[in-house]
Amino acid sequence: MKRFYKRALGPILSLAALALPQVSQADEYRLGLITPPPHQWTVSAIEAAAEIKEKTEGRVDILIFPSGQLGNEAQMLQQLQTGALDFAFFTLGEFANRNPNYGIFLAPYLVDDVAGARELLKGPTAQKLLDGMADFGLVGFGWGMAGMRMIVTGPEVKTVEDLKGLKIRTIPFAPELAFWTSLGAAPTPMPLPALYDAFANGQVDGMQIDVEGTWNTKYYEHAKSIIISNHMMFPMAAIGSGRKWQGISEADRAVISEVFAAKLDEMVGKYGEIDAKYKADLETTNVPVTTVGRDWFGPAIDAWYEEWRTKAPMLSEIEAEAGH
Numbered sequence: 001m002k003r004f005y006k007r008a009l010g011p012i013l014s015l016a017a018l019a020l021p022q023v024s025q026a027d028e029y030r031l032g033l034i035t036p037p038p039h040q041w042t043v044s045a046i047e048a049a050a051e052i053k054e055k056t057e058g059r060v061d062i063l064i065f066p067s068g069q070l071g072n073e074a075q076m077l078q079q080l081q082t083g084a085l086d087f088a089f090f091t092l093g094e095f096a097n098r099n100p101n102y103g104i105f106l107a108p109y110l111v112d113d114v115a116g117a118r119e120l121l122k123g124p125t126a127q128k129l130l131d132g133m134a135d136f137g138l139v140g141f142g143w144g145m146a147g148m149r150m151i152v153t154g155p156e157v158k159t160v161e162d163l164k165g166l167k168i169r170t171i172p173f174a175p176e177l178a179f180w181t182s183l184g185a186a187p188t189p190m191p192l193p194a195l196y197d198a199f200a201n202g203q204v205d206g207m208q209i210d211v212e213g214t215w216n217t218k219y220y221e222h223a224k225s226i227i228i229s230n231h232m233m234f235p236m237a238a239i240g241s242g243r244k245w246q247g248i249s250e251a252d253r254a255v256i257s258e259v260f261a262a263k264l265d266e267m268v269g270k271y272g273e274i275d276a277k278y279k280a281d282l283e284t285t286n287v288p289v290t291t292v293g294r295d296w297f298g299p300a301i302d303a304w305y306e307e308w309r310t311k312a313p314m315l316s317e318i319e320a321e322a323g324h
């Protein structure tokens with residue numbers, strides 16, 4: 001698989017290699033993530049790896065393993081902790097289930113759009129949570145995102161009432177499950193790589209998902225409704241194995257940290273346009289695309305905040321930062 005993927009990356013890797021002097025001490029590292037090759041997370045990981053290789057004069061060569069090739073996030077977390085894996089781009093799932101404060105970014109309508117998310121992801125609460133990655137045996141490099149969440153359903157959905165009883169695919173973490181339960185839906189946790197088939201064969205009736213993935217993975221092929229709700233941001237954590245980090249020289253660590261931080265901010269900055277582009281693409285399909293706001297969801301959102309302000313004490317901090 002490694003060889004295949006290196007070949008697939010040929011143009012990028014060989015361009016970097018051409019610019020490099022011959023080096024004898026190249027170390028290969030691995031970065032795992034669950035998104036498929038065309039997804040922006042994977043694209044940013046490939047670009048970051050090429051830049052790190054160039055800036056470390058070939059000493060740090062990070063191979064990218066997309067689509068969950070190294071396992072799901074729970075499995076990759078274990079590998080990071082033992083030092084069997086070096087780097088990863090993760091959703092919040094593994095962190096939020098261990099410490100509810102990591103779920104606060106998923107507060108419904110915490111921000112209006114990607115620009116609001118970008119501010120929060122660079123703010124003091126986000127930094128505190130990044131520093132807290134040390135408690136998981138990890139190094140946190142920064143926050144990326146996959147734009148704003150939307151809803152795709154197999155059956156037609158016009159009002160929030162129509163969601164009642166539908167099996168909606170979510171990420172398996174408590175704040176998301178609570179949101180869907182409060183809407184009367186049946187949240188059905190499922191890893192991203194399994195989602196297309198599960199939706200196609202009716203194992204789930206719908207999903208909350210990113211706009212980009214809906215287009216690239218063609219979830220719309222089995223949908224009767226596409227609802228652009230922008231109801232939560234969807235952060236990504238760029239992380240490294242604390243164990244492996246110790247073995248990298250201080251100078252190379254500085255390069256890795258700097259390149260990841262810059263790439264992540266650039267990625268988040270792009271998502272306003274990415275979401276708009278893929279929304280326009282979805283509007284070219286035969287599936288009706290509707291845009292809804294906070295009011296569409298009714299009282300469930302206020303109830304969610306009441307519950308989670310107690311469960312996750314840092315929620316009030318980030319609400320204040322967001323100007324609520």
Ligand code: BEZ
Pocket residue numbers: 034035041091146171191192208209210213
């Ligand atoms: C998801 O599981 O919904 C997801 C994960 C990573 C990027 C985008 C979506």
